[in-house]
Amino acid sequence: MTALLRDIFEKQVDRSIEGVIKADDTEGLGVELEEYVVTNEIGQRLERFLEAYNNYDTANGVWISGFFGSGKSHLLKMLALLLENDEVDGKRAVEIFERKLADNPMLAGALRKAASIPSKSILFNIDQKADVISKTDVDALLSVFQKVFDEMCGYYGKHPHIAQFERDLDSRGKLGAFKEAFQAASGKPWERGREQALLEGRNVAKAFATVTGDDPANVSDILSQYRKDTRVSIEDFAKTVKAWIDNQDPRFRLNFFVDEVGQYIADNVKLMTNLQTIAESLNTKCRGQAWIIVTAQQDMSSVIGELTAQQENDFSKIQARFANRMPLNSQDVAEVIQRRLLAKTDGGQITLGHLYDREENNLRTLFDFGDGSFRFKNFRDREHFVASYPFPNYQYDLFQRAIMGLSQHNAFEGKHSSVGERSMLGVFQEVAKNLVDMPIGRLATFDLMFEGIRTALKSGVQQSIQLAEKHLGDEFAERVLKALFLVKYVKEFKPSVRNIAILLLPDFEADQTEQRRKIEQALSLLERRTLIQRNGDVYEFLTNEEKDVEAEIKNLAIDMSEPHRGIRHAGNRNGPVPSEDQARADRHRISVRAQDRRSVARAQPRTRDRLHHAARR
Incomplete structure (x- = not known):
């Protein structure tokens, strides 16, 4: 077996395993x-x-x-x-x-x-x-520090003036007595009453007068006075x-x-x-x-x-x-994942050691990205291979760069465009869980990382992938599309056919020629559906804005086979025919405009408006 x-x-x-650690989770x-x-x-x-x-x-x-x-x-x-x-x-x-x-x-x-x-x-x-608390408030940061400090002291941190009221009573040794007097007057504990302090003004004044000996008439608006006087620097x-x-x-x-x-x-x-x-x-x-x-x-x-x-x-x-x-850094995270999630039994180490010995010569080239890509670190030795398997070593660094690039381009839900509910440990665990019933020798392909961050991505960002899953009818092409999405903003990675084949390598026995053939077919399908674009030998996932540009380019009919024929819009073939020189100039202008619009679509959100304006000019 x-x-x-x-x-x-x-x-x-x-x-x-908790995917993300929460500060307030005990x-x-x-x-x-x-x-x-x-x-x-x-x-x-x-x-x-x-x-x-x-x-x-x-x-x-x-x-x-x-x-x-x-x-x-x-x-x-x-x-x-x-x-x-x-x-x-x-x-x-x-x-x-x-x-x-x-x-x-x-x-x-x-x-x-x-x-x-x-x-x-x-x-x-x-x-x-x-x-x-608005971040535009001058003392927004101080207010948070004051709040958590007041709560630690046992005071009501949500309202500084109430916390100061409690602190003053406490410093006089009367806070306990005040709480008892307030409950006697209102029929509810102070911890509940202070949440509705404006409605409990009479009972607050009565309890305060009881424990301090003041005339109730003189302290009828004691909390209002504290609100007016409390200023924190x-x-x-x-x-x-x-x-x-x-x-x-x-x-x-x-x-x-x-x-x-x-x-x-x-x-x-x-x-x-x-x-x-x-x-x-x-x-x-x-x-x-x-x-x-x-x-x-x-x-x-x-x-x-x-x-x-x-x-x-x-x-x-x-x-x-x-x-x-x-x-x-990424090496810290890789070591944590390997030791906490991927630690092997003694028998597993022996089995994987034999697998390494058999594949050692192949490992030197199997995960070596070419075509000008960044040289991601390969396995150092047998021990490193055993610790990392079933994940190729390049995936730790490449995935880190992928989520950083996606984050910079505002792909994630949340206030700060972070991975949200997924840490790297959580993502790698999701992938590992999908592989546990596979035979030894199977590898984690890079497209599986997409499932680990899917729930944290904005719906508009992953719309193309969702539509492909419903209508494309080609599971392998969908996997190629997910891999291209992940490396979309990794400048150091060149998504050529060869490099995509490395990302999707399923096991050590895979037929490399057949793998490349399947990838070429998938890329051709994705390009016809305007889900990706080809630039020389490199393929790129298209965002919604970039897809609009590509669709516009595809609608341009170019025919220079006859004199005085030029560029016409596919939807307007009966328009005037420009001269050859005019057609050449138009083609250059459209090419430049398309390149400008591609740049706009790839730009970070903060600079996109500025680039749009420049492109229109």
């Missing part, structure tokens, strides 16, 4: 800690961070960067759990995590030292906590944080873990400078007892677009304050 792929994996690949923390993979590179960055954290010098900011789906949020969440070191499933977080650091005693020791410092972690996604916020820390252990740390801050501040210079000022003020007031650890995209220009000189200057200042950098 032929062995199947599911037999070689150490863990079931179809087990539940379910399954033990599993997240247990399965987190500390790669060699991540281990080194953790050591540097913990050295700075344990021996504070000047910087209190940490900047975790990486491309979409690279695991930034997971690392942020792990740091929040480990530094606070609360109990998870009956054990301390560091105890669970230490098991994976047996071969790195230096890192384990630094982690234990950091966890021994008493601390509180405030972990949040900044967009989720912003609620209806960055300096005031830092002082409030400092005052709270001073009531804790002398070594205490308050750590803010902020997910997706890069996108939140991206296009607003004021928010950029506010983030820097918040970090600086906390550092000045708290002297290393308040840290800010944030995540952001590796390439901020992909989020912001072309940075202006002012933005470049502001952004460099922010990064100077966040001097502790923890960048994540």
Whole structure:
């Protein structure tokens, strides 16, 4: 009986693995800690961070960067759990995590030292906590920090004036008594009453007068007065944080873990400078007892677009304050996927070792892209092949570039055009789940990656593929179309017939000649249906706008076989016949116009209007 792929994996690949880590999700923390993979590179960055954290010098900011789906949020969440070191499933977080650091005693020791410092972690996604706070507000970023801090203290973060009202009562030791008095007066707990504070003004005043001894008539509009008087500045916020820390252990740390801050501040210079000022003020007031650890995209220009000189200057200042950098790259993600998802049994390693020995000579050329394409890394050796199988090694890097290109061209749903509900780990798991019942020797083809991001793509972007699935009637051509869609914006990849054949290679025994014949037939069909265009030996997926251009070009009838015949529109054959010189000039003009319109269609959304205007002129 032929062995199947599911037999070689150490863990079931179809087990539940959260596709994307959510900052506010407390379910399954033990599993997240247990399965987190500390790669060699991540281990080194953790050591540097913990050295700075344990021996504070000047910087209190940490900047975790990486491309979409690279695991930034997971690392942020792990740091929040480990530094606070609360109990998870009956054990301390560091105890669970230490098991994976047996071969790195230096890192384990630094982690234990950091966890021994008493601390509180405030972990949040900044967009989720912003609620209806407009990013155009001057203090939008500060409002979010103030809100999460107030909530951590047990106060009502949604309204700063109510939180300040509670804080003042608490500082006088009267908050508990006020809550009891309010319940007696209103018949409901304060935690419910404060949500409708405007409707509970009389009961608030009565309870406040009861616990403070004031005349109820003098405090009838106490909350309105707080609303009028409460003004929060960055300096005031830092002082409030400092005052709270001073009531804790002398070594205490308050750590803010902020997910997706890069996108939140991206296009607003004021928010950029506010983030820097918040970090600086906390550092000045708290002297290393308040840290800010944030995540952001590796390439901020992909989020912001072309940075202006002012933005470049502001952004460099922010990064100077966040001097502790923890960048994540594609190799980190590849190693995480291989160790967490694709780990093999002992028997599986032996089987795949024999497969490698048999195919070793072919592997050197089988995944070698030509025609001027970027030279993606091939398998290094047997160990690397066993770890990565059934995925060819080029797919980690190529897929990363694919989702970055699609994101830059606004292909994904969501506020920040990210992969949304899919991390790279989640996408690779979806592909692996579709292959588990295949025989050993089968390979993951690149078109399968499309299914992993389908639900995160905007409907208009994938309309061509959806129509092809309904009406094309050729499953293989649909797979070619999906592969071309994924590499649409990967400038380093040249989608020639040979390179497409590598993307769709199903197994090591595939007939290369037959594979290329099928691809050529599929490309011919897709081109006739105006789903792709050919440019020399290279084929390109057409967006909706580009399809309009191609359809217009196809409707142009060109006939220079007779004197004084020229270009006519296919739908208007009875029009005047231009001279030969005029026809040649018209053909050149149409060619240039079509090229301009193709450029417009490919342009990023932020520059498309400008290019349209230039093309019309």
